[in-house]
Amino acid sequence: MLAIVLGRILRMVVVMFGISVVTFAIFFATPASDPAARIAGRNAAPETVEAVRKDFGLDRPLPVQYALMMKRLFITRDLTSFANRGQKIIPAIANAAPATLSLVTGAAILWMLGGIAAGIIAAATKGRWPDKILMGLSMAAVAMPVFWVGEMVNLVTQSRFHDTWAFSWVPPLGYAALSQDPWLWFKSLVFPWLTLALLNIGLYGRVLRTGIVETYQEDFIRTARAKGLPARKVLLKHATRSAIIPIVIMFGMDFGVLVGGAAVLTEVVFGINGVGRLTYQALKVLDLPMIMATVLYASFFVVIANAVVDMLCLAIDPRMRRA
Amino acid sequence: MGPVTGGMSILPTDDNTPSPAATAGEEAWVSRGPWRRVLEGLLASPTAVLSGLLLLVIVLATLLAPVYAARVAGSDPFRSGLSAKIEIDGERVPVMQQSTEGLGLGVTPIGPTWGPQYFLGADTQGRDVAARMLYGGRNSLLIAGASTLLCLALAAVVGIVAGYVGGRVDSVLSNLIDMIWAFPVYLLAISLSIVMIGKSYSFGPFEIASDSLIVPILIIGIVYVPYVARPVRGRVLALNQSEFIMAARGLGIRRARILLRHILPNVATTLIVFAPMLMALNIVTESSLSFLSVGVQPPNASWGTILQDGQALLYSRPVVSMAPGLAIMVTVLLLNLFGDVLRDVLDPKSARGR
Numbered sequence: 001m002l003a004i005v006l007g008r009i010l011r012m013v014v015v016m017f018g019i020s021v022v023t024f025a026i027f028f029a030t031p032a033s034d035p036a037a038r039i040a041g042r043n044a045a046p047e048t049v050e051a052v053r054k055d056f057g058l059d060r061p062l063p064v065q066y067a068l069m070m071k072r073l074f075i076t077r078d079l080t081s082f083a084n085r086g087q088k089i090i091p092a093i094a095n096a097a098p099a100t101l102s103l104v105t106g107a108a109i110l111w112m113l114g115g116i117a118a119g120i121i122a123a124a125t126k127g128r129w130p131d132k133i134l135m136g137l138s139m140a141a142v143a144m145p146v147f148w149v150g151e152m153v154n155l156v157t158q159s160r161f162h163d164t165w166a167f168s169w170v171p172p173l174g175y176a177a178l179s180q181d182p183w184l185w186f187k188s189l190v191f192p193w194l195t196l197a198l199l200n201i202g203l204y205g206r207v208l209r210t211g212i213v214e215t216y217q218e219d220f221i222r223t224a225r226a227k228g229l230p231a232r233k234v235l236l237k238h239a240t241r242s243a244i245i246p247i248v249i250m251f252g253m254d255f256g257v258l259v260g261g262a263a264v265l266t267e268v269v270f271g272i273n274g275v276g277r278l279t280y281q282a283l284k285v286l287d288l289p290m291i292m293a294t295v296l297y298a299s300f301f302v303v304i305a306n307a308v309v310d311m312l313c314l315a316i317d318p319r320m321r322r323a
Numbered sequence: 324m325g326p327v328t329g330g331m332s333i334l335p336t337d338d339n340t341p342s343p344a345a346t347a348g349e350e351a352w353v354s355r356g357p358w359r360r361v362l363e364g365l366l367a368s369p370t371a372v373l374s375g376l377l378l379l380v381i382v383l384a385t386l387l388a389p390v391y392a393a394r395v396a397g398s399d400p401f402r403s404g405l406s407a408k409i410e411i412d413g414e415r416v417p418v419m420q421q422s423t424e425g426l427g428l429g430v431t432p433i434g435p436t437w438g439p440q441y442f443l444g445a446d447t448q449g450r451d452v453a454a455r456m457l458y459g460g461r462n463s464l465l466i467a468g469a470s471t472l473l474c475l476a477l478a479a480v481v482g483i484v485a486g487y488v489g490g491r492v493d494s495v496l497s498n499l500i501d502m503i504w505a506f507p508v509y510l511l512a513i514s515l516s517i518v519m520i521g522k523s524y525s526f527g528p529f530e531i532a533s534d535s536l537i538v539p540i541l542i543i544g545i546v547y548v549p550y551v552a553r554p555v556r557g558r559v560l561a562l563n564q565s566e567f568i569m570a571a572r573g574l575g576i577r578r579a580r581i582l583l584r585h586i587l588p589n590v591a592t593t594l595i596v597f598a599p600m601l602m603a604l605n606i607v608t609e610s611s612l613s614f615l616s617v618g619v620q621p622p623n624a625s626w627g628t629i630l631q632d633g634q635a636l637l638y639s640r641p642v643v644s645m646a647p648g649l650a651i652m653v654t655v656l657l658l659n660l661f662g663d664v665l666r667d668v669l670d671p672k673s674a675r676g677r
Contacts, residue, residue: 015498019502026518144648144652147630148648148652151633155637260510265611265615295513
């Protein structure tokens with residue numbers, strides 16, 4: 001068991017190293033493009049480009065460049081943005097992280113509860129109208145781009161119906177820190193949470209339903225029924241428990257991806273200053289060091305989340321321990 | 324149901340299906356059979372027929388974009404029409420109207436006229452949104468379709484090579500897949516687009532312009548490769564262990580021939596099942612990237628760029644945002660409905676649970 005966990009951690013470190021190399025290569029070692037010129041911006045004077053080249057060490061051989069960049073990112077942590085002069089990258093990400101974490105955690109709770117409830121109800125009423133309605137809704141939810149849902153929500157809550165009793169409590173777009181005003185924090189995040197959760201409620205509900213329905217074909221369910229267990233117990237204790245593993249795996253992936261910055265679209269639409277929006281703003285001014293850092297940050301989150309999920313699965317399903 | 328038994332057969336077969344073909348003629352019959360059954364399965368499902376037909380209507384409508392722009396809308400949807408005037412109820416109305424809200428400064432584009440000209444209103448540059456919807460739909464579908472094909476092709480190569488060659492090649496490719504998998508799709512796409520967009524490339528005789536649609540096609544085609552390559556590799560590994568492949572090996576058939584005649588057709592079903600889902604996913608991805616301004620570049624239109632144009636007009640002219648969003652939703656919904664039936668037809672085991 002310990003050996004498996006250690007092996008998994010070792011693989012995680014290897015993948016992280018690989019990712020940092022790939023990311024670095026995408027940004028600083030693509031052929032036919034000069035990273036110094038891109039960092040300096042469009043129409044930059046040749047002297048500026050040269051200064052940037054020196055400053056970021058881009059005149060050295062690639063492996064040295066890579067080592068320098070990683071050192072400034074992780075050890076001295078003084079890599080600065082060029083577009084917003086003097087802005088240190090690591091603190092900027094650290095400041096943005098709580099907003100993203102608030103958004104994603106709240107949405108995650110919603111989508112897990114909603115998705116599991118939808119999946120169980122749909123499976124229990126398979127073929128009848130609650131199932132049909134739920135699966136229809138889930139199909140529609142999966143088909144909508146998340147930023148468009150956010151825009152439509154804003155249209156209703158911020159503009160068209162903002163003056164009615166239903167939505168007059170919705171604060172203007174933006175993020176309020178939990179530590180400063182918890183009630184405002186909650187109010188400002190209600191609709192971003194719902195928006196971000198919607199797609200995953202549909203997705204998780206669908207996957208869980210399929211899992212439960214497939215599990216019902218298995219022998220141990222027949223045994224459970226034959227020995228006279230009540231139907232509810234068979235559904236919740238036997239079928240759902242074994243069908244929940246794919247959901248746990250999906251959850252780990254999605255949560256890691258979203259915390260890492262894939263919530264960028266939701267953050268942009270709702271004006272939440274999280275890691276995703278930081279990336280988006282860096283994108284607008286082509287702030288290469290910043291984008292590289294956020295991409296690295298995000299993918300590390302995914303790798304860690306994957307490792308955690310694998311270990312969780314080991315805990316849930318003893319069969320996996322053999323592999 | 325055990326591993327596939329027929330020589331070229333794609334699907335788990337009925338008991339009365341002929342055993343592995345003995346003669347060339349019989350083999351041809353077997354190879355045609357499963358595909359015909361897939362077609363029959365699709366035609367037997369009203370959902371598949373209806374969604375397929377509606378998708379066809381959408382494709383045809385976007386192909387007719389130039390006709391609509393020239394004959395109905397009567398304006399160039401790629402040139403700004405800030406000073407244009409149109410006739411409504413005998414009155415000449417400017418496309419960009421004086422704002423009535425706030426201080427009355429600035430202009431607001433005309434809203435939906437529900438008539439031939441500016442049916443859905445104008446965007447911030449006074450261009451006909453309805454005409455741009457059709458042109459944009461064309462690009463959205465083209466990008467999604469082409470990137471789907473690219474993704475399936477790349478995933479097939481990577482997955483089959485990893486699964487069939489095995490050994491060190493497999494471990495390198497699998498680790499590479501894992502690594503790309505760890506990049507959040509949008510962030511990977513953003514990274515790639517920063518490097519690729521806004522520059523022109525030349526590969527020998529081929530020149531890719533900086534605003535070419537090929538750039539988003541390449542980006543979207545690459546980012547989802549791991550999602551398909553993984554299951555393909557798994558399928559190939561499973562096939563390697565299956566009885567009919569072992570039998571083929573035992574008969575001394577060359578590896579290349581086994582790959583071509585036995586592995587490839589069986590992997591094809593996996594790929595086909597992925598196609599509609601992937602296409603749906605790619606439509607959403609294209610719109611998201613264009614919304615973040617790293618997808619389709621102006622003056623080209625796509626449903627995503629129209630959504631981006633509509634962002635500034637969300638509260639004053641919401642139709643500009645609503646129309647492309649609805650178009651995406653309907654198209655994706657139809658693709659998923661069609662894809663569900665297709666999967667059930669190709670893989671009856673998955674239908675068992677439904």
